[in-house]
Amino acid sequence: MNKPADIRTQGWPAPECFGAEAYISRDYARAEADRLWPKVWQHACRLEEIPAVGDFVAYDIMDDTILIVRSGPDEISAFYNVCAHRGRRLADGCGSVQEFRCSYHAWKYNLKGECTRVLDSDDWQGRLSGDRLNLPRVQVDTWGGWVWINMDPDAGPLREYLEPAASLLDPFELDRMRYRWRLWCHFDCNWKVALEAFIEAYHVEGTHPQLMSVGDFTMWSRAKGLHGHNGFDERDPGKQTEEANTINRPGKGEDARLSIAALQRETWDTVNARTTWTLVDAALRLKDELPEGTPTPEVMAHWLKSAREQDAARGVVWPDVSPAHQAKAGSSWHVFPNMTIAHSITNALIYRVRPDRQEPERCIFEAAVIERFPEGGEPETEWEYADPSDVEKWRPVLLQDFDNMIQVQRGMRSRGYRGCIPSPKQEQTVANLHRNLARYVGRGGPEPL
Numbered sequence: 001m002n003k004p005a006d007i008r009t010q011g012w013p014a015p016e017c018f019g020a021e022a023y024i025s026r027d028y029a030r031a032e033a034d035r036l037w038p039k040v041w042q043h044a045c046r047l048e049e050i051p052a053v054g055d056f057v058a059y060d061i062m063d064d065t066i067l068i069v070r071s072g073p074d075e076i077s078a079f080y081n082v083c084a085h086r087g088r089r090l091a092d093g094c095g096s097v098q099e100f101r102c103s104y105h106a107w108k109y110n111l112k113g114e115c116t117r118v119l120d121s122d123d124w125q126g127r128l129s130g131d132r133l134n135l136p137r138v139q140v141d142t143w144g145g146w147v148w149i150n151m152d153p154d155a156g157p158l159r160e161y162l163e164p165a166a167s168l169l170d171p172f173e174l175d176r177m178r179y180r181w182r183l184w185c186h187f188d189c190n191w192k193v194a195l196e197a198f199i200e201a202y203h204v205e206g207t208h209p210q211l212m213s214v215g216d217f218t219m220w221s222r223a224k225g226l227h228g229h230n231g232f233d234e235r236d237p238g239k240q241t242e243e244a245n246t247i248n249r250p251g252k253g254e255d256a257r258l259s260i261a262a263l264q265r266e267t268w269d270t271v272n273a274r275t276t277w278t279l280v281d282a283a284l285r286l287k288d289e290l291p292e293g294t295p296t297p298e299v300m301a302h303w304l305k306s307a308r309e310q311d312a313a314r315g316v317v318w319p320d321v322s323p324a325h326q327a328k329a330g331s332s333w334h335v336f337p338n339m340t341i342a343h344s345i346t347n348a349l350i351y352r353v354r355p356d357r358q359e360p361e362r363c364i365f366e367a368a369v370i371e372r373f374p375e376g377g378e379p380e381t382e383w384e385y386a387d388p389s390d391v392e393k394w395r396p397v398l399l400q401d402f403d404n405m406i407q408v409q410r411g412m413r414s415r416g417y418r419g420c421i422p423s424p425k426q427e428q429t430v431a432n433l434h435r436n437l438a439r440y441v442g443r444g445g446p447e448p449l
């Protein structure tokens, strides 16, 4: 079915400009610490990181540290990770405990954050109430296989916060995916510089020129309330079918059997994300399974059918997501404020960037691939630090993205820089991030160019 040519003809928002303050100013970072981070839903970990009762993850964001704990078979608790006595941080990283014991004066807390032991409690002459001793709770909920927290007791429900991203992403069943790899590192740039490198595809020609020979990466971007997303846009209006805007792509070239294989192979080798080995394997077989001259839609259909069957045979069942829904959901999301989800039928690439606690021009960067595996066939992974120059771990395409970080941060400080002017069509996600951010922190945001 031909889709109305909205992508070609729809009016894009007017161009905007915003200053570099958000990237370099200590005041701005302070405003984020006071008015952004304590107010937004943030994913703290995946459920698979805390499968058993007593498993916990300590999630740190700016001045705060929060414990996310599997407090019962079907219960997750979240509370501040700070001893009620004299404020020692209770736990670090992740682990498994039966209770939390403060290493300073040996007070204890159960898995729900309730204080169970005060050494020599009579000293306080009966003035210690349970409420004063228990660790203050933080709002917690789950979506997409992640555990999300919000420090604001008055915050609205997670689901409401995530819409419309949640509803558009639900059919992809992200909750059924498990980590394939997960890495983190530090960058000497503001958290938004790092995040923004992954919420638009406009940079592909400039940053990843080698990819231009295997595919067309022109994408639209749209604001969706707090969040934003990107999707594919065929330049040829005649190709504007829903199928043409789906996530899995035919690549570039006359012979789709070869171009699909080339794009898949390149993606697997140089990104290690955005595809699965099943998809690559099925793509590599196309030239043997189909005659030369097979029309592109038929090659695409054959490729996806054979990958789907290959996966089904090993116990990986694809969810049914129609081409129309794929076109509507797009191919990647920015989830406000600091997460990206580049989703697909059986895999997703996730980024999260957090500010350094003290230094606005430094951040903590995390990337992970989640994928559908046969039950019991999930690989064992853990968060691994990988130096940003480590090409074996990060792969060449990500290193190319990393190359921009410090250079952008340096540029932001130059007195010759007159502010960001993102493309209204291809970088709307960036403008939208700053519009919403400005609202939260109470600062001036993007203005008409």
Ligand code: FES
Residues within 6 Å of the ligand: 083, 084, 085, 086, 087, 088, 102, 103, 104, 105, 106, 107
């Ligand atoms: S600070 Fe934790 S027991 Fe004293």
Ligand SMILES: [Fe+2]
Residues within 6 Å of the ligand: 197, 203, 204, 207, 208, 397, 401
């Ligand atoms: Fe990139």
